[in-house]
Amino acid sequence: MDVVGNETSHYRSLANDSLTLVEEKKVGWSHGQNSWSEYGKPRSRILNGGRLLTTYTLAEMGELEHDADTTYQTMSDTGDDYRSLDVTMLESLRESTRSELDCQVCYALMLDPLTTSCGHTFCRKCLVRVLDHCNNCPICRRTLTVAPSLSLESSNKRLTEILIGLCPDLLAVRAEHASREDRSTVGELDTPLFICTLSYPAMPTFLHIFEARYRLMIRRAVESGSRKFGMLMYNRSGEPQGDLGTTQFMQYGTLLRIENIQTLPDGRSLIETIGISRFKVKAWSMLDGYTIGSISRIDDVSLAEEERLEAFEITAATPTSTDPIGQQLDRLSTRALLQIGISYVNRMRASSAPWLHERILTAYGAPPEDPALFPYWFASVLPIADEEKYRLLPTMSVRERLKITARWIRRFDQRW
Ligand SMILES: [Zn+2]
Numbered sequence: 001m002d003v004v005g006n007e008t009s010h011y012r013s014l015a016n017d018s019l020t021l022v023e024e025k026k027v028g029w030s031h032g033q034n035s036w037s038e039y040g041k042p043r044s045r046i047l048n049g050g051r052l053l054t055t056y057t058l059a060e061m062g063e064l065e066h067d068a069d070t071t072y073q074t075m076s077d078t079g080d081d082y083r084s085l086d087v088t089m090l091e092s093l094r095e096s097t098r099s100e101l102d103c104q105v106c107y108a109l110m111l112d113p114l115t116t117s118c119g120h121t122f123c124r125k126c127l128v129r130v131l132d133h134c135n136n137c138p139i140c141r142r143t144l145t146v147a148p149s150l151s152l153e154s155s156n157k158r159l160t161e162i163l164i165g166l167c168p169d170l171l172a173v174r175a176e177h178a179s180r181e182d183r184s185t186v187g188e189l190d191t192p193l194f195i196c197t198l199s200y201p202a203m204p205t206f207l208h209i210f211e212a213r214y215r216l217m218i219r220r221a222v223e224s225g226s227r228k229f230g231m232l233m234y235n236r237s238g239e240p241q242g243d244l245g246t247t248q249f250m251q252y253g254t255l256l257r258i259e260n261i262q263t264l265p266d267g268r269s270l271i272e273t274i275g276i277s278r279f280k281v282k283a284w285s286m287l288d289g290y291t292i293g294s295i296s297r298i299d300d301v302s303l304a305e306e307e308r309l310e311a312f313e314i315t316a317a318t319p320t321s322t323d324p325i326g327q328q329l330d331r332l333s334t335r336a337l338l339q340i341g342i343s344y345v346n347r348m349r350a351s352s353a354p355w356l357h358e359r360i361l362t363a364y365g366a367p368p369e370d371p372a373l374f375p376y377w378f379a380s381v382l383p384i385a386d387e388e389k390y391r392l393l394p395t396m397s398v399r400e401r402l403k404i405t406a407r408w409i410r411r412f413d414q415r416w
């Protein structure tokens, strides 16, 4: 509603010369005549803008009755110029509301949107997938008390109507992709995997794609409309990866979405991606030279569990950690652990540390205040080995991640 409100006030300032006479007639069922008929006096107003803008204005003034019929008549000298105003306004409304209509699990247009008790909305299928392995909301981590199949939950009707009204074309494409995904012959092995580097959620990764197999992989990801692939780090030490055994890649990775792609004349491309969520590879195979896999999403524990963990560690008689630094960190509140990171960054910026150069801050942004994201940002800019940074990927609590980053800092400080 905020986006629509902003857009509307912008058009209102442009519509000074376009006046429309709006007549609002109340229509109701008349028992006497046994038909729908008008009753009461029609209310008329002369307002700025075309039909779309004047209707919104009326509703905003609290005058538009739910069952009213409205007629519009242009009052401008040039005739029906309000039509073009409607078309331009609808087009820019479609554009500005577009990102609000994305599901925060699949990052595509919401398909059959369902709103949770905490007020967050996801595709029905996406929520079913999330509930398959945990019962927390993927955005706010509040516990959701719904049956995992969601079969009794009704869809968000208002949002469904908005989607159909604003972007029927995009919705049709989205539904087509979803049904193709269901029929997919590779079955579970449905995620293309790029074995290359370490990436984190909410952080950008810039890639230069030159190998033919990865060019194919990226082209398919773009053409299918999903624009997503999993990023995995090389397993340089040859360490066994859980049930997978010794693989060429580390088993935890980050799902990336392609934000920008620039194709060079010789077929190479430069892509800019953003991390969506972490995952663990459950099974893998090869397809046309690149790896594909079946993945399961890694989420943090619920907020309640996070608080329980914090209270337990702070007050425990015997600390969980065995080394002095660890024992000291166990006693600190999660907030204090975040503060260690933030003050370290401030100290390093004050002493002009090269790894906090303006160029790096432009690429990765300012340090996030969200304790869940701060460690990802910190690890993205910190010049230490990827094998060490990798330890953030399997973590399942914010506290655990902040303890890892605070330990790095304590170690640096000791070396100083
Ligand atoms: Zn979704």
Ligand SMILES: [Zn+2]
Pocket: 116, 118, 119, 120, 137, 138, 139, 140, 141, 142
């Ligand atoms: Zn939520």
